[in-house]
Amino acid sequence: MKTAAKPTFTLLKFTARWCPPCKEMERSRLLEAFVERHPEVELEKVDIDRDGARADAYAIRAVPTLVILGADGEELARGHPATAAGVERLFTLARSRA
Numbered sequence: 001m002k003t004a005a006k007p008t009f010t011l012l013k014f015t016a017r018w019c020p021p022c023k024e025m026e027r028s029r030l031l032e033a034f035v036e037r038h039p040e041v042e043l044e045k046v047d048i049d050r051d052g053a054r055a056d057a058y059a060i061r062a063v064p065t066l067v068i069l070g071a072d073g074e075e076l077a078r079g080h081p082a083t084a085a086g087v088e089r090l091f092t093l094a095r096s097r098a
Helices: 020-028 030-037 052-057 084-097
Strands: 009-015 041-047 065-069 075-079
Touching: 009 020, 009 030, 009 084, 020 030, 030 041, 030 084, 065 084, 075 084
Parallel strands: 009 041
Antiparallel strands: 009 065, 065 075
């Protein structure tokens, strides 16, 4: 039986329930599809209203914001991509810095 590899990247999606672009990203399942294609990535959603301290720690000023962390928790890339190609470019940047 094949075991899943441990994720080596964490994709933080900073979001808010009142944010229209966040809602659209959620409906499109863009990030879920990305994680399915990249098993080395774990997706974690952070609601800025529920976890303001974490949003502050990452200096989040707009939503949705994506932050990609390496295995050691170091921030490798961040951005506001709204397309699959944009998320792939952000991940390519993160991998080049890992």
